[in-house]
Amino acid sequence: MLSQEDFRPVTLADRAFFERHYARYPQSHSDNTFTNMVCWNHIAQYRYAYVNGSVILASTLFGVTRFRPPIGPRDPDLMRDVIRFAMEFADDTPMVLIDPETARWMKELDPSLTLVPDRNHSEYVYLASDLAELPGKHYLKIRNQINKFRKNCSHTIEPVTGENREEVMQFLVKWCEWKGCENDLVLAHEKDAVFYAIEHFTELPLRGLMIRVDSQVAAISLFERLNEDTALVHFEKGLPDCEGIYKAVNQATAALLVHEVKYINRESDLGVAGLREAKLRYHPHHMVDVWSLKSKEDASASNRTSLQVSEL
Template sequence: MLKQEDFRPVTLADRAFFEKQYAQYPQVHSDNTFTNMVCWNHFAHYQYAYVEKNVILASTIDGITRFRAPIGPRNPALLRSLVRLASEVSDNEPLVLIDRETAAWMREVCPGINLIPDRNHFEYVYRAADLASLPGRNYLTIRHQVNKFRKNCASTIEPMTSANREEVKRFLIQWCEWKGCEGDLVLAHEKDAVFFAVDHLDELPVQGLVIRIDSAIGAISLFEPLNADTALVHFEKGLPDCEGIYKAINTETAALLAPAFTYINRESDLGVAGLREAKMRYHPDHMVEVFSLKLDS
């Protein structure tokens, strides 16, 4: 019987454990990645249990704990035990971010279970080659903006390393001042998450890319392999001094990733209308659909 006492915090020391589990059970959604959990721990307080060769994740935000479906060999008894525990200790949405394949299995195990689509956390997956080359009429406007950036801005590209780490952090402080992080709780938490990733670059499975404008850092991205054919972009930040820089860092990151990956996951829009419009403008190949367990109020 699954208990709350079975869960312990996710820490940097757990990297090898998660890499071994995810090598057997590849993930499709960014939230489950080790990098995401440790970077956002200050906000979401991730925990995990390891029961009968399954990893079960939980996060606690604003005092509400929500769980993820088991990651491991299909175990109906464990699933039922998790649903029972989650229903007892959470709110009326106790299991979240359930991928489509797992949702289908849950409906077989628990007929009548109420799983609802969570559109705000669907993730956008693009063809890497398309983001790198911006082909055809679909990308005409974006291609024009990237070309204009390359023409008007004296830019260079380099990897993010320990050598430029402190400069990257100074760039992030500038970015936060421009975006008004201190007056926006979401941006303030994101700032902490990006800083954690940069500070622990050597301890995480991430790589970074830097664009310099006239020798000063103007944009960065941080990314990692998600599974065998998909890369995941965790963070992308830019300053407004050079028009088109966000389009440029997107394209340059894709160009770096395209030789090794068919797809690039660029995470969800969190229900933000402007962000949804911007992500759709890049013509996703498909979406990673996720579902939540909804209990009767």
């Protein structure tokens, strides 16, 4: 039976293991990626167990531990064991980031389970060609902002490398000063995550590009291949000196990736109204929807919502 002793911390040394496993079981949600786990380890404390050919992920955020469904071959006994263990160990939401297919399977294994949609962590996936070309009237305002940026800001685009990493770090310091990271807990943790990504850039499966304005780094984008047809943008940062720079770095990233992948995953909105509006403005092709498992004590409040799982 699964126990706490089966779990070990996710570290940089585990990269090869996760790359091998995810080559067999490709991921579609950013939270399960190795890059995400090591970059956010300082706050989320990711751990994993490897049982019967499956990876079980857990994270502890602000003292609350939650689990993910097993990543590997379909194993009903293991799934039941993970559910049992999560129910005993975690809070009112013991398992998160459950894809719709797995949610259906879990309900087949145990119809009494209460599964609810988690819109705040559903991820936005766009056609790479849409982000690169910004076609049609839906993107007119964005095209105008990019044209204004190009007209008013003398700029160049280049890849992020080990050689210009120090300049990127200096840029991030300026970005944090502008955003007031030290006075915002969420931004402070994001600062630590993106700094870790740059500090370990050559040790992670990351690529990146930067926009220089008047020779100074003014925006960056960090991304990687998520699966066969999708790239994932982990971080995108810009300074306010040139209007439209965020739109410009978004398009520049897509223009690079459109020759490699069909889709670009730009992660979730975390329920932030302004961020949701901004992501919807780019007209996603589809969402990576996820569900959460509720504890039996909390299930009565979610029964009506949980019925939706049968409609997936």
